[in-house]
Amino acid sequence: xxxxxxxxxxxxxxxxxxxxxxxxxxxxxxxxxxxxxxxxxxxxxxxxxxxxxxxxxxxxxxxxxxxxxxxxxxxxxxxxxxxxxxxxxxxxxxxxxxxxxxxxxxxxxxxxxxxxxxxxxxxxxxxxxxxxxxxxxxxxxxxxxxxxxxxxxxxxxxxxxxxxxxxxxxxxxxxxxxxxxxxxxxxxxxxxxxxxxxxxxxxxxxxxxxxxxxxxxxxxxxxxxxxxxxxxxxxxxxxxxxxxxxxxxxxxxxxxxxxxxxxxxxxxxxxxxxxxxxxxxxxxxxxxxxxxxxxxxxxxxxxxxxxxxxxxxxxxxxxxxxxxxxxxxxxxxxxxxxxxxxxxxxxxxxxxxxxxxxxxxxxxxxxxxxxxxxxxxxxxxxxxxxxxxxxxxxxxxxxx
Amino acid sequence: xxxxxxxxxxxxxxxxxxxxxxxxxxxxxxxxxxxxxxxxxxxxxxxxxxxxxxxxxxxxxxxxxxxxxxxxxxxxxxxxxxxxxxxxxxxxxxxxxxxxxxxxxxxxxxxxxxxxxxxxxxxxxxxxxxxxxxxxxxxxxxxxxxxxxxxxxxxxxxxxxxxxxxxxxxxxxxxxxxxxxxxxxxxxxxxxxxxxxxxxxxxxxxxxxxxxxxxxxxxxxxxxxxxxxxxxxxxxxxxxxxxxxxxxxxxxxxxxxxxxxxxxxxxxxxxxxxxxxxxxxxxxxxxxxxxxxxxxxxxxxxxxxxxxxxxxxxxxxxxxxxxxxxxxxxxxxxxxxxxxxxxxxxxxxxxxxxxxxxxxxxxxxxxxxxxxxxxxxxxxxxxxxxxxxxxxxxxxxxxx
Numbered sequence: 001x002x003x004x005x006x007x008x009x010x011x012x013x014x015x016x017x018x019x020x021x022x023x024x025x026x027x028x029x030x031x032x033x034x035x036x037x038x039x040x041x042x043x044x045x046x047x048x049x050x051x052x053x054x055x056x057x058x059x060x061x062x063x064x065x066x067x068x069x070x071x072x073x074x075x076x077x078x079x080x081x082x083x084x085x086x087x088x089x090x091x092x093x094x095x096x097x098x099x100x101x102x103x104x105x106x107x108x109x110x111x112x113x114x115x116x117x118x119x120x121x122x123x124x125x126x127x128x129x130x131x132x133x134x135x136x137x138x139x140x141x142x143x144x145x146x147x148x149x150x151x152x153x154x155x156x157x158x159x160x161x162x163x164x165x166x167x168x169x170x171x172x173x174x175x176x177x178x179x180x181x182x183x184x185x186x187x188x189x190x191x192x193x194x195x196x197x198x199x200x201x202x203x204x205x206x207x208x209x210x211x212x213x214x215x216x217x218x219x220x221x222x223x224x225x226x227x228x229x230x231x232x233x234x235x236x237x238x239x240x241x242x243x244x245x246x247x248x249x250x251x252x253x254x255x256x257x258x259x260x261x262x263x264x265x266x267x268x269x270x271x272x273x274x275x276x277x278x279x280x281x282x283x284x285x286x287x288x289x290x291x292x293x294x295x296x297x298x299x300x301x302x303x304x305x306x307x308x309x310x311x312x313x314x315x316x317x318x319x320x321x322x323x324x325x326x327x328x329x330x331x332x333x334x335x336x337x338x339x340x341x342x343x344x345x346x347x348x349x350x351x352x353x354x355x356x357x358x359x360x361x362x363x364x365x366x367x368x369x370x371x372x373x374x375x376x377x378x379x380x381x382x383x384x385x386x387x388x389x390x391x392x393x394x395x396x397x398x399x400x
Numbered sequence: 401x402x403x404x405x406x407x408x409x410x411x412x413x414x415x416x417x418x419x420x421x422x423x424x425x426x427x428x429x430x431x432x433x434x435x436x437x438x439x440x441x442x443x444x445x446x447x448x449x450x451x452x453x454x455x456x457x458x459x460x461x462x463x464x465x466x467x468x469x470x471x472x473x474x475x476x477x478x479x480x481x482x483x484x485x486x487x488x489x490x491x492x493x494x495x496x497x498x499x500x501x502x503x504x505x506x507x508x509x510x511x512x513x514x515x516x517x518x519x520x521x522x523x524x525x526x527x528x529x530x531x532x533x534x535x536x537x538x539x540x541x542x543x544x545x546x547x548x549x550x551x552x553x554x555x556x557x558x559x560x561x562x563x564x565x566x567x568x569x570x571x572x573x574x575x576x577x578x579x580x581x582x583x584x585x586x587x588x589x590x591x592x593x594x595x596x597x598x599x600x601x602x603x604x605x606x607x608x609x610x611x612x613x614x615x616x617x618x619x620x621x622x623x624x625x626x627x628x629x630x631x632x633x634x635x636x637x638x639x640x641x642x643x644x645x646x647x648x649x650x651x652x653x654x655x656x657x658x659x660x661x662x663x664x665x666x667x668x669x670x671x672x673x674x675x676x677x678x679x680x681x682x683x684x685x686x687x688x689x690x691x692x693x694x695x696x697x698x699x700x701x702x703x704x705x706x707x708x709x710x711x712x713x714x715x716x717x718x719x720x721x722x723x724x725x726x727x728x729x730x731x732x733x734x735x736x737x738x739x740x741x742x743x744x745x746x747x748x749x750x751x752x753x754x755x756x757x758x759x760x761x762x763x764x765x766x767x768x769x770x771x772x773x774x775x776x777x778x779x780x781x782x783x784x785x786x787x788x789x790x791x792x793x794x795x796x797x798x799x800x
Contacts, residue, residue, distance in 0.1 A: 182617030
């Protein structure tokens with residue numbers, strides 16, 4: 001099996017880290033000047049590697065192997081969360097670049113725009129898979145600045161070319177490498193994770209409407225306390241979910257807001273943001289029923305309850321053959337130091353797996369930290385991961 | 401009994417409403433230009449009524465009857481909450497003015513600075529009672545602007561004169577009238593409330609420290625979710641308080657904040673603001689024990705819990721003789737349309753009652769609304785209340 005050039009790989013990753021550098025991490029939100037610079041830098045790197053590179057109408061950087069034959073698509077994303085880590089996304093892209101250079105042919109590389117969702121969910125990979133409408137592009141805007149996606153693309157200089165679409169006949173499949181973003185590999189002294197499936201999720205924003213009142217003069221019996229209604233709802237989740245959840249299910253009340261949120265005022269409104277994730281669609285469905293039951297019960301209380309947002313995604317199973325190829329390669333380079341595991345976080349692979357077989361490889365996150373500038377992975381784990389990734393790719397291409 | 405001049409009373413209240421007018425209410429935060437104007441306007445009114453008026457070193461407006469003999473002190477406050485009601489405070493002060501004019505002698509009037517707590521709790525009435533130290537004045541600052549109390553007093557032109565102190569031998573006692581700030585009188589078709597006691601309270605700010613983590617990749621078993629710890633704590637209050645509380649106890653979780661408060665992040669911190677009120681010290685103590693028990697249980701969980709603020713006040717019983725005088729007067733002018741009731745809100749009377757006997761009279765709040773510009777009371781209820789107040793004052797002074 002061909003050996004990757006670990007120094008070349010790390011040198012490129014270090015170079016990418018300089019673009020939008022923030023402390024030990026990177027601040028490179030989608031279509032910021034730093035992100036645009038990173039996309040052009042990557043396109044040049046892909047060209048240098050012998051690929052035909054382009055940046056398309058949604059900002060996807062795409063490098064095509066000009067040689068004939070079926071290809072393996074590799075990639076991830078170049079933009080980051082705000083003040084976040086240097087490897088989240090970039091590592092998977094540069095792995096693709098390094099494998100393309102190492103194998104010499106058979107590899108296309110994609111850097112999918114906005115996996116981090118500054119404008120919306122999986123804009124780039126959905127565009128590539130034909131799952132993003134022009135209408136959605138019309139209505140998306142930056143979650144922080146409010147700038148429309150159309151304006152952002154125009155200002156970035158990406159609005160001219162058409163959007164690239166996947167040619168499913170061209171591809172044997174899609175491989176993506178990523179940092180784990182959790183501490184499970186580290187906790188178990190493992191160096192590689194082979195993803196079995198990417199979790200699906202259900203996401204809710206739920207509002208309780210009560211009646212705002214003076215906290216000293218309003219008797220308990222006549223109160224419509226939206227905060228209490230919310231607390232009882234969340235306590236209900238914590239009470240009932242464990243019995244229905246699978247062993248890997250996770251659920252999180254990420255935010256709570258009381259209105260007006262003053263010491264001496266009975267809250268007239270309350271809002272919570274809640275989500276749960278699992279790889280098993282049946283578990284997601286059963287948990288959804290728990291939520292619906294709690295909503296029904298809450299509606300019988302003194303406050304009005306309304307679901308102001310309900311969304312989510314379906315679980316994505318990774319291709320068993322790709323899992324086997326990654327496993328075999330992992331066992332060769334790090335015997336006993338790898339495990340199959342689900343991905344609790346979302347990735348572009350969950351979109352592209354809807355079109356072609358897909359596989360994912362995880363390397364350990366030090367301390368499990370991600371979405372923070374302190375995110376890191378040991379250099380030797382980065383290099384090992386790329387070699388394992390490269391061997392698996394070669395094996396998959398060989399099988400045809 | 402002498403009759404008040406209802407038109408003169410309403411004319412003065414309408415005039416005060418113009419100072420800092422906001423929609424149908426008033427925006428007159430403590431030591432704002434509008435508040436300063438209102439204090440000078442009141443001082444002139446008190447002089448006009450034959451009292452010796454002054455504004456002292458804490459901003460209290462004080463009108464002294466120059467005639468000999470024991471006096472009855474009356475008052476309330478002129479500043480308002482932000483964008484709040486026109487009667488909350490001002491009505492009690494103008495009642496004092498009107499009673500002083502009607503009786504011709506025997507009445508001193510005080511407008512206590514900052515009852516609404518823009519700088520701190522009961523600054524003006526505590527100063528008058530000798531319960532506010534120079535050190536506290538040094539360290540108080542505006543809860544919104546951060547301007548120090550010293551600077552605010554200087555800018556208002558109030559820092560020159562000394563602070564007036566109560567002469568307890570001078571006073572037969574203190575009477576305060578106020579809007580109810582609740583809907584109990586209205587709900588029971590009553591026109592007057594005679595306050596039996598002002599509730600005491602316990603106030604807490606409680607912080608939970610967990611560990612911030614990725615909501616997709618962090619297993620439930622290793623989480624330290626500060627939001628869940630907080631929700632369980634509040635649910636515990638709702639579960640246990642009813643068994644220990646008195647029939648009139650009120651308790652309120654007024655605010656909840658999760659840190660960082662993002663959909664996909666396990667909260668690393670959580671804070672709540674909680675209070676409860678009752679007129680019975682034994683009930684307050686028993687409820688405090690419930691909170692301490694819940695804190696102990698929370699500390700056994702995965703998160704650290706700390707009480708970052710713990711404060712409160714003791715209940716203040718109103719003088720039985722003053723209650724009887726108000727009741728007799730109420731029965732004369734509105735037979736069967738009055739009731740004894742506790743005050744769930746705090747008032748300057750709770751401070752001054754520590755020095756001299758005190759009584760309070762409530763008039764109905766339309767729809768129970770207060771701390772909002774829509775706060776209102778029917779003109780005929782305002783006039784009735786002042787006549788009842790005046791008769792009670794005359795009766796108390798007569799008894800000597």
